[in-house]
Amino acid sequence: MVLTVFHGGTISTGVPGTAPAAALAVQDGRIVAIGEDAEALLERAEEAVDLQGAFLGPSFADGHAHPLFGGMEGLGPQIRRCASVEEIVAEVARYAAAHPEQEWIVGASYDATLAEGGLFDAAWLDAVVPDRPVMLKAWDYHTVWVNSAALRAAGIDADTPDPDRGRIIRRADGTPLGTLQEYGALELVENAAPGYSLERRISALEDATRTMAASGLTWAQDAWVMLEHVDVYLEAARQGRLNTRLNLAFLAEPGRWQDSLATFTTVREQVNALGGDLLTANTVKFFADGIIESHTACMLSPYTDAPEDKGLPNWEQNELNDALAAVDALGFQAHIHAIGDGAIRMALDGVEETGRRNGPRDRRPVLAHLQVIDPLDVPRFAELGVVANFEPLWAREDDVMNLLTVPRLGGPRSELQYPIGSLIERGVHVSFGSDWPVTCHEPVPGLATAVTRQTPDHLPAGGWLPAERIDVDAALTAYTAGVAYQAFAEGEWGALRPGMSADLVQLSHDPRAVPTQELQDLRVLGTWLAGRRTHAALLPTTR
Numbered sequence: 091m092v093l094t095v096f097h098g099g100t101i102s103t104g105v106p107g108t109a110p111a112a113a114l115a116v117q118d119g120r121i122v123a124i125g126e127d128a129e130a131l132l133e134r135a136e137e138a139v140d141l142q143g144a145f146l147g148p149s150f151a152d153g154h155a156h157p158l159f160g161g162m163e164g165l166g167p168q169i170r171r172c173a174s175v176e177e178i179v180a181e182v183a184r185y186a187a188a189h190p191e192q193e194w195i196v197g198a199s200y201d202a203t204l205a206e207g208g209l210f211d212a213a214w215l216d217a218v219v220p221d222r223p224v225m226l227k228a229w230d231y232h233t234v235w236v237n238s239a240a241l242r243a244a245g246i247d248a249d250t251p252d253p254d255r256g257r258i259i260r261r262a263d264g265t266p267l268g269t270l271q272e273y274g275a276l277e278l279v280e281n282a283a284p285g286y287s288l289e290r291r292i293s294a295l296e297d298a299t300r301t302m303a304a305s306g307l308t309w310a311q312d313a314w315v316m317l318e319h320v321d322v323y324l325e326a327a328r329q330g331r332l333n334t335r336l337n338l339a340f341l342a343e344p345g346r347w348q349d350s351l352a353t354f355t356t357v358r359e360q361v362n363a364l365g366g367d368l369l370t371a372n373t374v375k376f377f378a379d380g381i382i383e384s385h386t387a388c389m390l391s392p393y394t395d396a397p398e399d400k401g402l403p404n405w406e407q408n409e410l411n412d413a414l415a416a417v418d419a420l421g422f423q424a425h426i427h428a429i430g431d432g433a434i435r436m437a438l439d440g441v442e443e444t445g446r447r448n449g450p451r452d453r454r455p456v457l458a459h460l461q462v463i464d465p466l467d468v469p470r471f472a473e474l475g476v477v478a479n480f481e482p483l484w485a486r487e488d489d490v491m492n493l494l495t496v497p498r499l500g501g502p503r504s505e506l507q508y509p510i511g512s513l514i515e516r517g518v519h520v521s522f523g524s525d526w527p528v529t530c531h532e533p534v535p536g537l538a539t540a541v542t543r544q545t546p547d548h549l550p551a552g553g554w555l556p557a558e559r560i561d562v563d564a565a566l567t568a569y570t571a572g573v574a575y576q577a578f579a580e581g582e583w584g585a586l587r588p589g590m591s592a593d594l595v596q597l598s599h600d601p602r603a604v605p606t607q608e609l610q611d612l613r614v615l616g617t618w619l620a621g622r623r624t625h626a627a628l629l630p631t632t633r
Contacts, residue, residue, distance in 0.1 A: 091118040092136045094621065095128055099141025100600045104148040104570050104585040106563060110600075114146065116592040119620035123588060144615055145600040147566070148585050149593040150533040151573035152310040153479045154425075154458045154523030157302065157336065158319060159198070159231065161294030163527050165286060166197030169226060170527075175204050175214060182226070183218035194283045195219060198227035199527060200235065203493045208383055209259055210235035212268025225279055231528055232381050234270050236279055241266055244279045253278065255344065255404050257386070271384045272402060273377065291322045292331060299333035303624035305532040306595035306614040309335040309577060311523065313375055313425060313458065316341055317350065320357050327361075327369040333624050337577060339373035339425045344405050347413045355420055372578075373456075374417040376426045377404045379433035382461060383494040387430035390464060394500030401430055410436060411443040414455075418444050423578075424455040425479075431464040431506075438470045445474070456576055458523070459484075462499065462506050471518040477576045478513050481525045482540035482565070485510065487554040510540060510568075511558040521572040522565070533569050537601065538609035540565040548607055562602050562609070592621040 094116045101111040103124065113128035114121065115135070123131060132138060163170065167185035172178040178200050186195050202208035208228070215224045215237035223240035227233070241247070248264040256274025259267045270276055286294075302310060315323070315338045326332055338361070340354045354374060361371040380386025380402050385393055388403040405413075414424050424444075428437040434457065441455045457471075458479040471478055485508040496504045514520050522540070524531045535546070540560055543553035553559055560568075574584025583593040596616035601609060617625040 093117045093122075093131060093134065094137040094139060095132045095135040096139045096141060096146055096594075097129065097132060099144045099146055099596075100603075101141075101586070102145065102147040102600070103587065104566070105587070106567070114586060116621045119592055119622070121586055121588050121590050121592050124586065141596060145597040146594055147597070148570040148583070149308040149595040149617060149619070150306040150569045151577070151584065152302070152307055152523045152526070152531070152533070153456070153521035153573045153576050154313045154481065155302075155310045155526045155531065156231070156314055156528075157298040157310060157312055157526070158291065158295050158322060159314075160301070160527040160531060161296070161298030162286070162291070163198050164297065165290065165294060167195065167226075169197050169200045170229070172200065173204075175210070178204070178226070179214055179218055182215060182224060186219045186222065186224075193222065194240075195222060195224045196226075196283060199229040199231065200226055202228045202230060202233060202383060203489050208233065208494060209267060209269050212236060212238045212241060212266070215268070223283065225283060229528055230381050230383065232272055232386065233384055234276050234279060236268055236270065238268070240279055240282075241268070244282045246278060255402065257384075257402070272380045272386050288321060288325065291319070292326045292329070295322055295326050296331040296333070299336070302531055303333040303617050303619070304614065305534070306597070306617050306625075307334055307531075307533065308593040308617065308619045308624070309337070309573065309579075309583065311339060311373065311425065311573075311576070312336050313339050313427075314341055315339055315375070317353055317357070323369060324360060324364070327364050327366070332368045334619065335368050336370075337373060338369070338371040339375035340371070342374050342376050342413055342417065344409055348416070351416060351420065354417070354422065372423055373425050374422045376410070376413070376424065376437075378410070378426050378428040378437050379403055379430050381429055382498050383490065385498060387461070388432035388436065389430040389462070390432045390435065391503075393498045395497050400432060403433060403436065405436070407436055407439060410440045414440045415444045415447045418448050418453060423453065426455070426457050427459060428457050429459045429461045431462045431467070434460060434463050435467055438467055438474060438476065441474050441476060442470075454519075454576065454578065456521075459525070461508060462503060463509055465506070468509065468512060468516065471513055472516050477519045477521055479521045479523055479576065480508060480510050480568075481523050481529065482508075482510065482536040482568075483524065483529050484508060485543055485554070485558070486539050486545050487550055488545055491554075505555060507555065509558050511560050514560060514564055519572060519575050520568050521576040522568040523573075534612050534614065535610055537562075537565045537569065537612075538606075540568070541606050541609060546610055562606070566601060592618055594618040
């Protein structure tokens with residue numbers, strides 16, 4: 091068992107009120123000593139890591155991400171950085187010409203602000219790929235843009251009704267425009283498209299976890315796992331191709347969830363049988379609603395720019411109550427996508443009903459995203475023991491906010507968005523995530539945004555909705571101990587104490603010691619998962 095001692099930098103235990111340590115000793119993947127006790131082991135350590143003045147602390151964790159989706163973005167046309175519709179179309183044309191063997195052209199994820207109202211026309215893609223289906227996912231993963239060949243392949247025409255939990259955007263004459271919103275509509279096209287081979291999907295997942303490790307992450311909640319993708323995770327784990335820990339959240343769907351319960355349990359047993367802790371399957375995911383930008387988030391009051399529309403709830407309250415209680419009875423943790431204030435109230439009501447039916451236990455239900463919370467519901471998070479998962483990178487005044495979100499919400503409702511500070515002040519357990527690949531997987535930009543509520547160019551000057559800003563310690567906690575609490579792992583990782591897993595991140599500077607405007611410039615120099623280096627920007631090891 092190799093004894094490794096980290097020294098020569100600022101070592102933070104991640105425990106509030108604890109002074110920095112001068113050294114940290116690790117053996118067999120576990121922390122064995124901190125501070126003077128670790129310094130005393132330096133002379134007999136087989137490996138000494140000189141931090142060269144850098145910062146070492148608990149590694150980051152992601153409370154809500156989609157690693158497989160993130161990895162698969164590299165398999166199609168590269169459209170994420172395209173700055174216009176014309177650039178997207180040109181990239182699709184280039185990719186299609188380079189891959190004549192592909193039956194479908196599938197890519198992600200385009201910027202929905204590039205077309206008015208986020209509505210994209212099939213004709214724009216038809217002009218460059220008229221003979222093969224094209225399916226492009228928007229950055230929100232709640233919307234797709236397709237060409238006419240894809241519409242035909244999916245059997246979508248003017249006579250096709252909107253499916254449950256989905257919308258087909260139409261022209262004035264009723265024909266489909268080429269933009270589909272929410273899962274009920276998306277699956278019409280996705281079910282017609284051929285999938286990737288098992289090996290390509292495993293490689294994509296391996297690449298995704300390597301990418302996450304390079305940003306300082308050692309654990310992620312994979313927040314949307316279809317049962318047809320389970321073999322990817324199982325085989326990747328068997329082959330030793332995971333570079334971070336992953337916890338799977340199986341998708342529960344309205345009208346179908348009852349038939350899936352036995353499979354959820356069976357797959358959990360298969361994952362447990364693998365042994366080790368890199369893969370777990372303890373969670374079930376619910377989509378309570380969609381997103382504000384496409385008018386599919388469920389709101390208590392109508393949208394300002396659509397006075398007859400309160401959004402698109404995915405569940406009826408009674409069925410959601412039944413499903414939440416059922417998965418809870420099987421020992422699963424509920425993880426609920428809830429963006430609009432109507433969906434958040436529905437989810438809280440469902441959690442409360444679960445407690446009434448199943449009795450008290452430490453269940454830690456998670457509500458994710460939480461864009462607009464009605465003030466009356468804020469106290470309920472602490473009362474019900476709900477973990478509030480935020481994606482802090484969204485809490486800023488960018489093009490999406492100004493062009494799509496605020497026009498739909500109007501005021502004063504727009505000023506209720508992402509109340510991170512308010513929930514922390516009330517003692518709510520808050521965790522941070524990325525929703526990658528919807529937005530950037532790196533915790534450092536999210537850390538900076540949570541503290542400043544500003545864009546990367548430091549706008550607005552005082553921060554957007556500055557009352558909801560939090561300090562650096564609170565933001566670090568949300569990315570470490572906060573996610574560990576969400577994962578029922580607070581005794582295992584999320585802080586640096588003797589006996590805990592040596593899950594570590596090395597940063598170029600101490601986040602607590604740099605000006606807040608420089609937080610976004612922090613670099614990840616190294617990541618360790620249970621003492622094993624999974625990323626190295628520098629190799630400062632001596633001996």
